[in-house]
Amino acid sequence: xxxxxxxxxxxxxxxxxxxxxxxxxxxxxxxxxxxxxxxxxxxxxxxxxxxxxxxxxxxxxxxxxxxxxxxxxxxxxxxxxxxxxxxxxxxxxxxxxxxxxxxxxxxxxxxxxxxxxxxxxxxxxxxxxxxxxxxxxxxxxxxxxxxxxxxxxxxxxxxxxxxxxxxxxxxxxxxxxxxxxxxxxxxxxxxxxxxxxxx
Amino acid sequence: xxxxxxxxxxxxxxxxxxxxxxxxxxxxxxxxxxxxxxxxxxxxxxxxxxxxxxxxxxxxxxxxxxxxxxxxxxxxxxxxxxxxxx
Numbered sequence: 001x002x003x004x005x006x007x008x009x010x011x012x013x014x015x016x017x018x019x020x021x022x023x024x025x026x027x028x029x030x031x032x033x034x035x036x037x038x039x040x041x042x043x044x045x046x047x048x049x050x051x052x053x054x055x056x057x058x059x060x061x062x063x064x065x066x067x068x069x070x071x072x073x074x075x076x077x078x079x080x081x082x083x084x085x086x087x088x089x090x091x092x093x094x095x096x097x098x099x100x101x102x103x104x105x106x107x108x109x110x111x112x113x114x115x116x117x118x119x120x121x122x123x124x125x126x127x128x129x130x131x132x133x134x135x136x137x138x139x140x141x142x143x144x145x146x147x148x149x150x151x152x153x154x155x156x157x158x159x160x161x162x163x164x165x166x167x168x169x170x171x172x173x174x175x176x177x178x179x180x181x182x183x184x185x186x187x188x189x190x191x192x193x194x195x196x197x198x199x
Numbered sequence: 200x201x202x203x204x205x206x207x208x209x210x211x212x213x214x215x216x217x218x219x220x221x222x223x224x225x226x227x228x229x230x231x232x233x234x235x236x237x238x239x240x241x242x243x244x245x246x247x248x249x250x251x252x253x254x255x256x257x258x259x260x261x262x263x264x265x266x267x268x269x270x271x272x273x274x275x276x277x278x279x280x281x282x283x284x285x
Contacts, residue, residue: 106214110241113228117244144227 002029007039008062012164013182015039016046019067023050028069035062038163038172038180045185090127092193093119095135098142100199112138115199116148126197128158128189131178135199136161139178140171149177160186200271203250204281205243205257206231212266213241219260224249234281235270247271250284 005022007015015034022030023046032043040056040063047054047067054065099108100115116138119125129152131139138145139161149159159178166172166180190196205226207213220226224245231240245253250269257267269284 107210110214110228114230114241117227117229
């Protein structure tokens with residue numbers, strides 16, 4: 001009988017932590033219940049990272065993810081392995097506010113738009129761009145930045161946006177580019193990057 | 200012309216111009232091309248067909264005539280050319 005983990009009403013990253021506990025405990029089959037799409041996306045990524053299949057079904061606003069261990073699983077201890085900043089991993093850009101630097105807000109807005117314009121045209125692209133706190137207002141509100149992010153995603157750049165932050169600002173439904181993500185994935189991208197540029 | 204670039208003699212002029220153009224013509228904020236100026240400045244990028252309307256809007260605004268210059272940008276990389284639009 002597969003266990004049911006009730007994570008309804010739990011804020012990110014609790015559902016992922018609860019599922020991860022079950023995985024660490026060696027449970028090969030369990031079901032997680034959540035009540036928001038951000039958590040569904042986070043749990044699906046956790047499943048694929050940990051070698052699980054996660055079939056999703058929805059009823060009355062409750063999402064049910066049936067975790068089942070698949071044969072070709074990556075080592076479960078992968079996330080606990082020492083993280084090495086291999087040069088091949090590329091670099092990451094961490095954006096924690098919606099302007100560049102401190103000072104005049106309007107100037108900062110212009111600078112951040114120019115930053116992403118220039119980055120989108122550059123040949124030296126990051127492996128990932130990570131948005132957190134006020135930074136999430138860019139992929140969920142700034143049309144110019146969203147367009148540049150779409151270009152970057154089209155060139156293979158991974159764009160992760162803090163789901164907790166999107167929910168906090170009430171703009172989760174306005175995400176125009178990138179994937180709503182969680183602290184685990186965002187931190188992992190930083191740890192695996194050869195360098196992290198903070199804007 | 201691949202796109203029209205508007206350069207400004209000051210950053211505050213560039214910010215003021217965005218207020219004038221917003222809602223009338225679509226534009227992107229970009230850094231001034233190295234081919235136009237060695238200094239870092241705010242420029243606006245517009246589709247070629249919006250150049251005329253943008254010029255008219257800016258000329259009719261509080262911006263001084265010498266405050267902004269429109270360029271026709273063609274090509275990219277070493278073959279890029281930026282010619283002032285009269």
